[in-house]
Amino acid sequence: MNENKYTVRKLFPILLLIICFACKDNKNSITDRLPAKDYSEIIRLHAEGFSIINHGHYKVLTIKSPWPKAEKSFKYALIPRENLATITLNSDEYDGIIATPIEKIVVTSTTHIPALELLGVEETLVGFPGTDYISSEKTRALINAESIRELGKNEGINTEVLLELQPEVVVGFGIDGNNKTFETIKKSGIPVMYNGDWVEKSPLAKAEWIKFFGALYNKTAEADSIFNSIEKAYNDAKTLASKVKNTPTVLSGALHKDVWYLPSGTSPEAQLLKDANVNYLWQDVAGEGSLALSFEAVFTKGKSANIWLSPSYYNSLETLKNANEHYTEFDAFKNKTIYSFVNVTGATGGVTYYEEGTARPDLVLKDIIKVCHPELLPEYETHFFKPLE
Template identity: 55%
Template sequence: MQILFQLKKLLFILSLVFLFSCKQQKKEKFPDITPIKQGEIEYAKGFSIERSTNGITIIKITSPWPNAESAFTYALISRQKLASISLNKDEYDAIITVPVEKVVATSTTHIPALEALGVEDKLIGFPDTKYISSQKTRKRIDSGLIKELGNNESINTEMVLEMNPDVVVGFSINNQNKTYETIQRSNIPVVYNGDWTEETPLGKAEWIKFFAPFFEKEVMADSIFSQIKDSYLEAKILAKTAKQPPTVLSGAMYKDVWYLPAGKSWAAQFLADANANYLWKNTSGTGSLSLSWETVLEKSKTADFWIGPSQFTTYKSMSEASPHYQQFDAFQNKKVFTFSSTKGDTGGLLYYELAPQRPDLVLKDLIHIFHPELLPEYQNLLFKPLE
């Protein structure tokens, strides 16, 4: 009887230990989400970040493309927390374990952010690699470390599935991307990056903070963006000291229609911050304007400078394309500047890749063009005079 009693007592104690252990290992299902501190996202309008007290980061993309009707929400869980946290998958468009080790990117604007964070070695696939200009990433492409995936509209899904990345950073102009749907059905997370929809230079640059949580590099991203912001704002203040803002024309013709930046666009903001009088600064819209060449000539024949004449890199090619260009004073005075001549080894335009991430360099280029006395020792990186 004494032995039987001791056995029952032992079983009771073991059952308590087992019950307590189960309770300790039970996963948290309702993480306490607290908003990101005010001021951490200063300029970008297309995304937000929230962090929980137990290690979950929630990224919400509100502007994956222009006029998007719905937002995308992604949950990022640290590997150390993965075993103790359970989330309702129906509440999120993707749940990603971080830090990610293998990533597929789809826009050249993603490359500078990855390189700045020191995680370019995590990039394993990219569509249209020929458009990448960065020498650092090109070396990885040439070494076979980054696979060519076709083009963004029809990514080689078989290759993506075989590579099995931790996440695909997508880029899309609308919600009709069947390729991404195929990838998602194979349990590979796709997250949308909408940096290109931002309307301000610093708003675009701040998307480095979107990339940071995937690699647990938030502190580094904050520091990088702070330096870019300070550099940009210092240049902007310097530009204001110029006594005479020059008048500026932009754009060029395509099939007899002249396309140029609207007054609220990203490009127009650069010109304003460089203390230039962009002649269409008072127009509405954040995209481009479509005008006749006669209308443009009437308003800007005597403009001091011509910035961004489409793909043209020489005065000869402009003259051959249309004799109308020769009527502008900026053309006659050799005051036309382009970013189309600054290319990578395979022909990609560095401006499209680097400018969104480094708006301070764009602004300094323009200040040096408009007000060379303010930056006498500066060497332009992106904008160069036509040949």
């Protein structure tokens, strides 16, 4: 009995040392495999449609508003590649578990292209539906070099080609969530992430979705810096415009069949006009999306408008006149003060505004200020808006 006690006493320091090492190893294992208790949210200043929570060893990106009146949100775990072997998550809790930084991606809207270029990751783009719509010279060079494959139309992506490319993620957008092509892609094991930048309520909120892409490429700091510079340029232009006393009246839109569509007073487009310090004639009319009015209603209110912005897809005064002789009765037509962005295109006809306008609201605002208050920006040349000839 005494001999046993002596043996235990003798071995106790060794046993204690073994236990300590075992506890240390186990502690490291738990730390690697479980999310940190302390977490923080990546700061968003304007955007409401997404959130990014940093759990230390991985991030969780949640898409809250993928389309108007969406009742479902989507949650994705973003795990740095070096942590993949040590992070264990329940895949049933996520719509996708994605290794970052992304090495191969497919996006489906031209509004996604500028974010990739601003972050310097455009070479990770391997496929796009409707490559002719892309106007950027940098990305067009990749298309011409056959680094980016044509995937057909967004409504019916060529899934055979896409599966051959094996992207790590497809960034799509949805009108209502009913996209059979996206469901097919998901079933193949490729995550589909819904980008809801177009649902946001302000120009800066839309631009802030660069942080969505920043999270995918482990470039959060770079995305923050890029957005901050865009926001500053926007606010500086807004401050400059706020000092003028002359606020010209502005008309927008045009007829489609028998309905005149133009921005509601609560739309991002109306926000741009407000920040440019102009008198948009429908700025007090709230609504979701566009207002749908009769020609008579628009003519009564807008006949004497000083400036007519964005008359649908019409690219000249002649095409506008040929479409409807009554357009010539507006003062803006008579005075040739009609401005549009449709004539600024890329090499294959893609309209630059549709690609870059969402990402660079500062340029759009400066364009409108130049058109409406030319004396404020004497050296500035418009980026998107040009007068109809």
